[in-house]
Amino acid sequence: MLEQKRPAQAKIGKLERLKTLLARDPGTLACPDCGAALLLARESSALRCARGHCYDLARKGYANLLGRGGGARGVYGPALFASRRAVFGFGFYEEAARRLAALAGELLRPGEAARRGGAARPFRALDAGCGEGYYAFALSRDASLSACRFYGLDLSKDAVAAAAGYAADIAWIVGDLARPPFRDGAFDLVLNVLSPAGYAAFRRILAPDGVLIKVLPGRDYLQELRALCGYQDRERGGGGEAAAHCERHMRVTERARIRYVCAPQAEQKKALPAMTPLTAGKHIDPAALETLRRITIDLEIIAGRPL
Ligand SMILES: C[S@@+](CC[C@H](N)C(=O)[O-])C[C@H]1O[C@@H](n2cnc3c(N)ncnc32)[C@H](O)[C@@H]1O
Structure with missing residues (x-):
């Protein structure tokens, strides 16, 4: 009995948390249909704009502002996100996340007083x-x-x-970063990691002194996996x-490079190929995968203001 109840209670908890988050920040979301402010409707689990466009909040704790199941899957299906979740759990990207958090903290600090504008x-x-x-x-876990x-924000509902x-x-x-469902100037920081960028859209939703941190794969990013897929050196x-x-x-x-090497355990190696669209349509020989001794994380960080 208790077993059956638990998942439902967890979902209700997530929905309530989302409602609390949205209610404390009214006017941040903008209707993807007409651009008007999208507000949490009283006593309901839906977002509505003044023109009557309405979006239900999912019980799992997110808002789908694309409707009809979210964006196209393509290479970004549930298996890729499950695999990414597993690899992140191994800790291979902790150093990258720590460095990104430190950079974000540094970039936000100087404008703090001005941004707060007294209030x-x-x-x-x-x-x-x-x-x-x-x-x-x-x-969000970083003290700074x-x-x-x-x-x-992501196009994929699965994600x-x-x-x-x-x-x-x-x-x-769930939304499209090319048409982000947020009011103008809503953000002090936009982070965009290994994903497509929408520079004009990012400029619109950034505050006048807001900053974009763009993260690109570096030259050696997952080079060992690339080699197993048969990519040539020039295709790095x-x-x-x-x-x-x-x-x-x-x-x-600001520019920075985060580069380090991890040593995956036998079981961890199996999760690696599916975590990246780089391997889509490629065959990786399982025996060759077993011989993998290291995996390189190499990220290029470019921060500044979208033009
Ligand atoms: C390689 S994944 C990176 C995801 C995440 N930043 C990470 O590093 O784990 C690229 C992501 O971009 C998302 N994406 C692609 N086009 C998008 C769009 N137009 N709007 C929002 N997200 C998009 C995909 O759904 C996918 O989750």
Whole structure:
């Protein structure tokens, strides 16, 4: 009996938490249909705008502002997010998350007084293309960002449903980062990790002195997995073109590289191929996967203001 009740109670808890988060931050969400403020309807679990557009909140603790099941899956299906969740659980990305949190804290600090404008206003941070939510979760746990209210946005309902499983005060939203369902200037920080960027949209939703942290795969990112897939050296990730594209769309104020190597255990290796779209359509020989001794995390960080 108790066993059956538990999941339902957990879901109700998540929905109530989401409602509390949205109610404390009225006017941050904007209707994806008409752009008007999207507010929590009294005594209900729905968001409504003045023009009558209405979006139900999911019992699992997220708001789907795309409707009809969320965005297209393509390579980003439930298996990829489950695998990412497992790999994040191994701790391979802890160092990256710690460094990103430290950078975010540093970038937010100088403008703190000006941003607050005398009245104590909390910072808002958005993880745009949050996937299963690891970075938003990790940053929300960092002491230097305790004054931040966190939002996570992803096109994939599978991803956002998984993200809502993290026990954290984060408002999880299914939506398109090219048309983010937020009011102008809502955020002090937009984080965009290994996901497509919408520079014009990010500029619109950032406060005048808000900052974008864009994370790209570095040249050596998962190079051992790439090699197993048969990618040639010249097909390596990161570096040149992706970073140059970023620079054309941002006034860059900070650059950093996070590069380190992890040693996966035998069981952990099995989760690696499915965690990345790099392996989509590629065959990896299981015996070759077993021989993997190390895996390189190499991320390029570009921070600044979208142009
Ligand atoms: C490689 S995953 C990275 C996810 C997460 N940032 C991480 O590092 O685990 C790329 C993510 O971008 C999301 N995405 C792709 N296009 C998007 C869009 N137009 N709006 C919002 N999310 C999008 C995908 O659904 C996927 O979750």
